[in-house]
Amino acid sequence: MTETSRQTRSICPYCGVGCGVLIESRGNQITGVKGDPEHPANYGRLCTKGATLHLTASAEVTAQARLLQPMLRSQRDAPAQAVTWETALAHASSRFADIIARHGPDAVGFYVSGQLLTEDYYVFNKLARGLVGTNNIDSNSRLCMSSAVAGYKHSLGVDAPSPCYEDIDHAQCIFIAGSNTAYAHPVLFRRIEAARAPRPGASASEGRPTLIVVDPRKTDTAQVADLHLQIEPGTDVALFNGMLHLMLREQWVNPVYIAAHTQGIEALQALVQDYAPERVAALCGVSQADLLQAARCFAQSKATLSLYCQGLNQSSHGTANNTALINLHLACGHIGRPGAGPLSLTGQGNAMGGREVGAMANLLSAHRDLANPQHRAEVAALWGLDAMGRALSERPGKTAVEMFQAAADGEIKALWIACTNPAQSMPDQNTVRRALQRAEFVVLQEAFATTATAAFADLLLPATTWGEKDGTVTNSERRISRVRAAIGAPARRVTTGRSWWTLPTDCNR
Numbered sequence: 001m002t003e004t005s006r007q008t009r010s011i012c013p014y015c016g017v018g019c020g021v022l023i024e025s026r027g028n029q030i031t032g033v034k035g036d037p038e039h040p041a042n043y044g045r046l047c048t049k050g051a052t053l054h055l056t057a058s059a060e061v062t063a064q065a066r067l068l069q070p071m072l073r074s075q076r077d078a079p080a081q082a083v084t085w086e087t088a089l090a091h092a093s094s095r096f097a098d099i100i101a102r103h104g105p106d107a108v109g110f111y112v113s114g115q116l117l118t119e120d121y122y123v124f125n126k127l128a129r130g131l132v133g134t135n136n137i138d139s140n141s142r143l144c145m146s147s148a149v150a151g152y153k154h155s156l157g158v159d160a161p162s163p164c165y166e167d168i169d170h171a172q173c174i175f176i177a178g179s180n181t182a183y184a185h186p187v188l189f190r191r192i193e194a195a196r197a198p199r200p201g202a203s204a205s206e207g208r209p210t211l212i213v214v215d216p217r218k219t220d221t222a223q224v225a226d227l228h229l230q231i232e233p234g235t236d237v238a239l240f241n242g243m244l245h246l247m248l249r250e251q252w253v254n255p256v257y258i259a260a261h262t263q264g265i266e267a268l269q270a271l272v273q274d275y276a277p278e279r280v281a282a283l284c285g286v287s288q289a290d291l292l293q294a295a296r297c298f299a300q301s302k303a304t305l306s307l308y309c310q311g312l313n314q315s316s317h318g319t320a321n322n323t324a325l326i327n328l329h330l331a332c333g334h335i336g337r338p339g340a341g342p343l344s345l346t347g348q349g350n351a352m353g354g355r356e357v358g359a360m361a362n363l364l365s366a367h368r369d370l371a372n373p374q375h376r377a378e379v380a381a382l383w384g385l386d387a388m389g390r391a392l393s394e395r396p397g398k399t400a401v402e403m404f405q406a407a408a409d410g411e412i413k414a415l416w417i418a419c420t421n422p423a424q425s426m427p428d429q430n431t432v433r434r435a436l437q438r439a440e441f442v443v444l445q446e447a448f449a450t451t452a453t454a455a456f457a458d459l460l461l462p463a464t465t466w467g468e469k470d471g472t473v474t475n476s477e478r479r480i481s482r483v484r485a486a487i488g489a490p491a492r493r494v495t496t497g498r499s500w501w502t503l504p505t506d507c508n509r
């Protein structure tokens, strides 16, 4: 009997644009992917990555690369042997319990991922903080988005970007800093191109937003800009402070907005006094005329929207980069109105979801802060810890890099890694690999058996991936979208006659 095809509405997992997809499947095989015309992040568009997503779920890839059942090593350099889920979970529990009993809960660390669903993050948090009693849980989003989080909190008091994608259609000035949007967030860039397309009956520039791009490189994005500020690497703060210097000098700022909604303008004014145009032009390697044009356009447009990404975030002064840019929005009142505001673009598909439910060592679920005793008490009450006479630990958790350093130093003895590949993607590979070797027990929860980190794991737990999972993700504009499973977990559908591919039905989701 021919199996009928199905269509399942879900989300592309690759990047923070968060495009809606329609997954086509037949029986237990994904056969294609189309853009969802009704999803407001993309209205049916997909980039090449999204449009070829189904190829990652082909039968050949599944057979060759998927991890399909738990695998255990008797010792680190021994080949991993297939075990049942019961054996795997019992082994993990007893090793963790033993290490916690001997060294305390902070001898355990959880390293999770911006590719997890929000519900996954939440449960990991509850496991680490609520059950184990450690705040050593951090996401690989730490390496890309933590500067954006700190910049928003520092400036606005909350990690909550105010603009949304629709603001692109209402902006008069689009200011892109440290982001090759055309390459890294292509579907969003199509939207910028559409907003800048000539209007019927209008001249080429009439009514379209001005595009300013700040980037040391001549990227695809920079090449279509009205103004490309090709600054020297690492001079973003000087550029933004120089623009504010000019805005204040030319009285292009918004004093009504500043008086009503901000504090500390005097201190900021004093700070940017040092950023005269001659000095900034020399520091940044741009002309004074371009600096003036950028400041005027940013300040005097009816609405200015900033889009920024890793060029600002992945820096030794990433928080300062973010803060200096947000200061421009606050000084000009370009925030909280259609077409205006600072919108950080998230790299991974659900980096924003993690920020909402405490996937970083210093955060708790629902935008609560670990350092705030009232917030800790709220979360502890929600999780029923009070009733057990327990509280959330107030000891600060280790961030991603600190966690691997602590494992390399022998302080952290057990690592649980989910949906990320630190043996390839973390900086300072010597330390990371020393950490993975030195840890007494490493658990890797992964969809693929072939990642570099798999070679270091004592226990490998097979995970489901896109197209097989149910839950939610949050994109850069903070839109929460539903992720739906089109097919079952691979172990339920692969029939090869190899007994070690037979899994219990409920454990690997």
Ligand code: SF4
Binding pocket: 012, 013, 014, 015, 016, 017, 018, 019, 042, 045, 046, 047, 048, 049, 050, 051, 185, 186, 187, 188
């Ligand atoms: S822009 Fe991002 S979310 Fe959209 S299809 Fe491409 S990779 Fe997927």
